[in-house]
Amino acid sequence: MPTIALPMLHTDRxxxxxxxxxxxxxxxxxxxxxxxxxxxxxxFADPPATVAPTAVTVPRAFVDLMNRVVWHSDPQRFxxxxxxxxxxxxxxxxxxxxxxxxxxxxxxxxxxxxxxxxKMTAFVRFRDIGESADGxxxxxxxxxxxxxxxxxxxxxxxxxxxxxxxxWMIQTPHLTAHFESGALRFSPGAPKPPxxxxxxxxLWRTYYANIFNPARLKIKAMTAEMPKKYWKNLPEAExxxxxxxxxxxxxxxxxxxAPTLPPLRxxxxxxxLPGQATPDALNGCTRCPLFANATQAVPGEGPDRAAxxxxxxxxxxxxxxxxxxxxxxxxxxxxxxxQEAGLAxxxxxxxxxxxxxxxxxxxxxxxxQRPDRxxxxxxxxxxxxxxxAVQPRLIVAMGATAAYSLTGNGKTMTARRGTIETRRDxxxxxxxxxxxxLLRQPDATRRAADTALLRGDLALAARWLAGTA
Amino acid sequence: MAKLGLQQKLAILSDAAKYxxxxxxSGTSRRTSRDGTGLGxxxxxxxxHAYAPDGRCISxxxxxxxxxxxxxxxxxxxxxxxxxxxxRFTPEEVVHLTLEFYRRNYIEGLFLSxxxxxxxxxxxxxxxxxxxxLRQTHNFxxxxxxxxxPDADPxxxxxxxxxxxxxxxxxxxxxDAAVKSFAPEKSPDGIRRAMAxxxxxxxASQDRSHTGKRPPKFAPAGQSTQMIIGADNSTDxxxxxxxxxxxxxxxxxRVYYSAFxxxxxxxxKLPLIRPPLEREHRLYQADWLLRFYGFGVxxxxxxxxxxxxxLAIDPKLAWALANRHHFPLEVNRASREMLLRxxxxxxxxxxxxxxxxxxxxxxxxxxxxxxxxxxxxxxFVTLTDWSxxxxxxxxxxxxxxxxxxxxxxxx
Numbered sequence: 090m091p092t093i094a095l096p097m098l099h100t101d102r103x104x105x106x107x108x109x110x111x112x113x114x115x116x117x118x119x120x121x122x123x124x125x126x127x128x129x130x131x132x133f134a135d136p137p138a139t140v141a142p143t144a145v146t147v148p149r150a151f152v153d154l155m156n157r158v159v160w161h162s163d164p165q166r167f168x169x170x171x172x173x174x175x176x177x178x179x180x181x182x183x184x185x186x187x188x189x190x191x192x193x194x195x196x197x198x199x200x201x202x203x204x205x206x207x208k209m210t211a212f213v214r215f216r217d218i219g220e221s222a223d224g225x226x227x228x229x230x231x232x233x234x235x236x237x238x239x240x241x242x243x244x245x246x247x248x249x250x251x252x253x254x255x256x257w258m259i260q261t262p263h264l265t266a267h268f269e270s271g272a273l274r275f276s277p278g279a280p281k282p283p284x285x286x287x288x289x290x291x292l293w294r295t296y297y298a299n300i301f302n303p304a305r306l307k308i309k310a311m312t313a314e315m316p317k318k319y320w321k322n323l324p325e326a327e328x329x330x331x332x333x334x335x336x337x338x339x340x341x342x343x344x345x346x347a348p349t350l351p352p353l354r355x356x357x358x359x360x361x362l363p364g365q366a367t368p369d370a371l372n373g374c375t376r377c378p379l380f381a382n383a384t385q386a387v388p389g390e391g392p393d394r395a396a397x398x399x400x401x402x403x404x405x406x407x408x409x410x411x412x413x414x415x416x417x418x419x420x421x422x423x424x425x426x427x428q429e430a431g432l433a434x435x436x437x438x439x440x441x442x443x444x445x446x447x448x449x450x451x452x453x454x455x456x457x458q459r460p461d462r463x464x465x466x467x468x469x470x471x472x473x474x475x476x477x478a479v480q481p482r483l484i485v486a487m488g489a490t491a492a493y494s495l496t497g498n499g500k501t502m503t504a505r506r507g508t509i510e511t512r513r514d515x516x517x518x519x520x521x522x523x524x525x526x527l528l529r530q531p532d533a534t535r536r537a538a539d540t541a542l543l544r545g546d547l548a549l550a551a552r553w554l555a556g557t558a
Numbered sequence: 559m560a561k562l563g564l565q566q567k568l569a570i571l572s573d574a575a576k577y578x579x580x581x582x583x584s585g586t587s588r589r590t591s592r593d594g595t596g597l598g599x600x601x602x603x604x605x606x607h608a609y610a611p612d613g614r615c616i617s618x619x620x621x622x623x624x625x626x627x628x629x630x631x632x633x634x635x636x637x638x639x640x641x642x643x644x645x646r647f648t649p650e651e652v653v654h655l656t657l658e659f660y661r662r663n664y665i666e667g668l669f670l671s672x673x674x675x676x677x678x679x680x681x682x683x684x685x686x687x688x689x690x691x692l693r694q695t696h697n698f699x700x701x702x703x704x705x706x707x708p709d710a711d712p713x714x715x716x717x718x719x720x721x722x723x724x725x726x727x728x729x730x731x732x733x734d735a736a737v738k739s740f741a742p743e744k745s746p747d748g749i750r751r752a753m754a755x756x757x758x759x760x761x762a763s764q765d766r767s768h769t770g771k772r773p774p775k776f777a778p779a780g781q782s783t784q785m786i787i788g789a790d791n792s793t794d795x796x797x798x799x800x801x802x803x804x805x806x807x808x809x810x811x812r813v814y815y816s817a818f819x820x821x822x823x824x825x826x827k828l829p830l831i832r833p834p835l836e837r838e839h840r841l842y843q844a845d846w847l848l849r850f851y852g853f854g855v856x857x858x859x860x861x862x863x864x865x866x867x868x869l870a871i872d873p874k875l876a877w878a879l880a881n882r883h884h885f886p887l888e889v890n891r892a893s894r895e896m897l898l899r900x901x902x903x904x905x906x907x908x909x910x911x912x913x914x915x916x917x918x919x920x921x922x923x924x925x926x927x928x929x930x931x932x933x934x935x936x937x938f939v940t941l942t943d944w945s946x947x948x949x950x951x952x953x954x955x956x957x958x959x960x961x962x963x964x965x966x967x968x969x
Contacts, residue, residue, distance in 0.1 A: 185917070186914050186917050187924075188914050188920060188927055189927075193928075211606060212608075215661065247601075248663075249592055252597065253590065253592045253596065253597070254595065254596060271594045291565065293662070293664050295572075296572050296621075296659075299570075299572040300572045302610075302819055305819055306611060310609070311609040311611050325608055343821065346824070348825060355638045359628075361628075362629075385751055409754070412751070450807070451806065453809060455806045
């Protein structure tokens with residue numbers, strides 16, 4: 090029966106080569122004996138076989154699984170991996186069958202290895218061991234760690250990536266990793282070495298004791314993630330019993346303590362605080378419920394005495410965040426069409442019929458909702474104020490919401506678009522589509538046609554202002 | 559006043575920082591120092607280097623720059639009217655502690671917060687300087703989380719985002735009214751505008767310029783916030799509604815819920831309570847259901863007339879018990895959306911079910927191997943070899959899951 094001896098170092102490569110060879114030679118799983126680091130072989134077996142690797146194609150998922158499971162301490166891991174590999178020849182879809190018992194077992198081993206590797210990255214504690222005698226100026230650190238599996242080799246690159254500018258050594262019972270001047274190497278494991286005391290450990294224990302909140306004792310949550318087997322090598326763990334024992338009395342003492350008088354300086358400081366900036370009138374508006382969910386109210390923007398005022402529906406997602414009107418996708422479309430229509434964009438006052446964004450949250454997005462009549466009417470007070478201040482010669486109402494606010498008629502836009510109606514105070518109001526109506530239009534031909542209409546209406550506004558229409 | 563040593567300052571300023579729940583160090587861009595020119599790495603997923611007996615992970619050096627504060631927030635240990643001992647780190651001390659802790663593999667990086675001294679701008683400028691020294695003088699490539707001060711100059715926030723992986727601004731309490739009564743110097747509007755500003759800056763940093771060049775990364779691990787639970791009388795429905803709004807509006811990575819916990823030298827305005835830890839836990843579960851399981855706030859909070867979650871059982875189980883007409887579900891045919899609603903099935907289990915059932919029909923043991931919690935799920939599913947029969951509709955089903963009643967603790 091062929092016996093394959095796998096070494097402690099580079100076990101992954103050795104197993105991969107052996108498995109390729111065995112698979113190429115058609116050796117079934119029950120005909121192989123696996124030996125690791127001199128253990129687990131058959132005393133009466135043939136001398137360790139060497140097999141020439143052959144190329145084998147396996148799913149990526151198996152390669153990843155294999156590259157982790159080989160580090161497990163289970164003596165059966167190689168046999169189990171090879172058995173799965175053997176079955177993969179005829180059942181290539183096996184890796185996605187999460188109910189398969191053999192695969193499930195290997196997945197459990199995989200999880201053990203990943204967890205152990207993760208815990209190693211978390212719980213290794215370095216001590217400063219001082220500069221070396223040979224004049225190397227890199228700082229030197231050393232640590233002792235006891236992993237449950239043979240994970241020192243696959244986890245060492247993590248430390249090399251992290252502590253690139255210092256020299257370090259991690260000793261474990263089975264292997265020692267050294268990182269010197271940027272080069273990683275391994276030497277045999279050793280028993281726990283005496284490491285010099287490190288004063289920073291006291292600072293760390295101070296931090297650990299003080300970041301703990303005695304009013305929320307959850308010991309199980311702690312030991313689930315930081316099992317006791319790691320405690321003996323963690324400098325902070327010696328504090329745990331004391332912290333737990335005193336927690337309840339500390340929490341009780343906080344509750345029982347009578348409120349104290351504030352220190353004398355406190356009133357002086359509070360009196361000196363600059364009064365909180367009261368929100369401007371628009372941001373303090375509670376005329377309708379929309380203020381409650383929006384970030385901020387978005388006022389109009391443009392020259393004080395603009396001849397043309399553009400009124401849209403309401404701020405969108407982007408406008409709500411930025412606090413400025415017409416800066417989102419619909420605003421950008423308006424800018425483009427206005428330019429094409431020959432409108433001087435910076436001479437126009439742009440605003441919205443409703444000043445707060447109305448939406449329903451959906452996951453990571455906010456879905457625009459049309460303001461209803463009471464909301465439009467509540468906000469009309471602000472729009473009327475803007476019109477009274479700017480006194481435009483012409484107003485363009487984009488969309489039905491703006492049209493309703495300005496003319497009192499909320500009927501659909503299709504029939505009214507391109508016409509000029511009159512506001513109560515006599516200001517002419519040109520009606521047109523809202524750019525976001527075009528953005529929502531799924532049909533490309535109709536979108537192009539409607540875009541042309543909107544552009545035409547803006548050009549009409551430009552001509553009207555120039556007195557040529 | 560005698561000059562405090564580094565160890566005393568560390569004790570005071572970490573004690574003052576522990577009421578911030580966030581300790582995440584995940585989700586940022588990948589960096590290493592393998593080239594030997596700096597210190598630190600980030601791998602995308604965070605590492606918890608220790609756990610305290612309060613069950614919270616210790617991933618970052620979480621400290622305050624100073625616990626002197628000119629504000630008077632009732633729930634806060636550092637409020638101006640409190641008599642706790644005060645201290646202040648120099649920027650060099652924070653840098654020293656961060657680097658020395660990092661070199662010993664105690665931490666993933668720094669979470670720096672601060673009481674507000676002199677003015678919001680002065681405080682924020684000092685915090686930004688610490689991050690800048692770490693990044694530029696010491697080539698520190700570990701994780702930095704800066705708690706920003708909402709009223710600070712936007713330019714300082716912009717710089718903070720260039721040095722930090724994560725930025726956070728606390729909304730503090732679930733409703734604007736609660737903020738006004740317990741944190742009178744803070745402005746809920748200002749906090750939201752600051753979060754909006756962070757989102758816009760982050761999005762702007764992702765757009766390539768016309769030459770195809772990418773602008774410098776801005777807070778690659780995004781922004782988060784925290785609200786204190788149980789200090790005011792908001793219901794869970796209000797709290798979750800607020801979270802939904804925050805997630806959708808400002809693309810937050812996380813909303814942290816922090817059970818209001820006794821503090822030393824509390825104010826008479828806000829009597830201390832036993833921290834509502836179970837409620838905090840149920841809120842996190844509900845938060846997950848909202849973000850990863852396709853539930854709506856209304857569905858989760860519809861179960862009880864008072865708008866609070868059931869503390870005895872988890873919110874998904876509570877929903878399933880109240881909506882038994884959807885069950886039992888045939889696992890071999892059900893849609894992904896419905897599988898996600900089965901108590902005991904997580905997102906990974908559902909993904910495994912979907913890939914495996916392409917090969918063959920699933921049996922009870924398959925689900926056990928896939929990580930499903932069948933103790934919960936068995937009443938709600940049918941499989942090739944399993945039917946719950948009358949269990950799904952049995953009157954005592956809730957009692958099987960809820961813990962037995964126990965005498966209330968006096969504490």
